[in-house]
Amino acid sequence: MNKVTPEQIDALLPQTQCGLCGYGGCMPYAEAMVFEAAPINLCPPGGVHTLRELGRLMNQDPEPYVSEMEHKAKPPMLAVIREAECIGCTKCIQACPVDAILGSAKQMHTIISAECTGCELCVPPCPVDCIDILIQPDAAQIELEKKSRARQRFRERQERLAMENAEKKTLLHKNSLAKKKTYIHDAIARVKARKAQRHAPDKQGLR
Template sequence: MLGAVLALGLLAAVFGLLLGYAAIRFKVESDPVVDQINAILPQTQCGQCGYAGCRPYAEAIAAGEAEINQCPPGGEAGIRALADLLGRDFVPLNEEEHGEHKGRMVAVIDEQICIGCTLCIQACPVDAILGAAKHMHTVIEEECTGCELCIEPCPVDCIDMVPVPEDINQWRWPSPDERRIDIADRSTASG
């Protein structure tokens, strides 16, 4: 019995040393600029930017292959943050090619209509939909990124996108550009 424990302990130590060596020897260095760009992106993995996810889009921006205004879920705040980080001029979202920014949205499933087909679960890139085959599904609101990828595969159209109510966690000060537009709207409405 003691011999078996010692043999397993020795084997574990050898494998630990091999894994430690491999981690050092084959370490892949990542570009810190790509990591910073990726941290700004909303991590919806929606593909509206034309790339397979946020990380490939960040790599394309860093390489100069993509513009900073291709991410609708990131909105104006994301574009401004990317422009500040990279020292580029702010360019508004390219809505014609990539869609419009609608604010923070989440999917809601009408559980009375849901047939439990699991197609929305398979389409969700962040696993925000909970359910099983032939059982109703529901969305974990805190996990949903609002990418809208679950809507198209639904055969019974039981998924809607609804805006997240603004509370203290989502509220932000309006930018100076937004304030100028708001003031102009008020002056034309009263005049």
């Protein structure tokens, strides 16, 4: 029997990237199931349907978890900003795992409904509590196309953040080297100045 891959598991997950499973997104949870034996019952947005799909794929019995999942399952959600109350702090933009929020500092923000996964991660950092989380009617689960987009946007955001962190580290390293060179240059100059002072002729002794 072929070993289950994280990609196979990730394909079954709802791609909300909400972190309710305790991991940093759907793919990290999928990797944890493969490499760390994480349980199959940690995805409330996936509900009972995803639980049973994961059970079939992982060759595990999902039935002991069904009752619990029925109580903690979350329907598809959608975030909406009350734009008149938004102060443009950008904290929700920084929190969104799929870059589904548009706006800039001190400007009104808005959520791209077609891209929002309803993860709710934008709610806690909002200092004025102007974000509502609404249940999406007539949607049993995120559509296949939307799941694919959410997965791609999450990956692109992770790559962008990794690149930004790498650039920051490079800049810090360059600044550190520049400061070190300046320090060494100044230290050498001080030593040379002291040597020159010691070897300078005593003008009073020459009179």
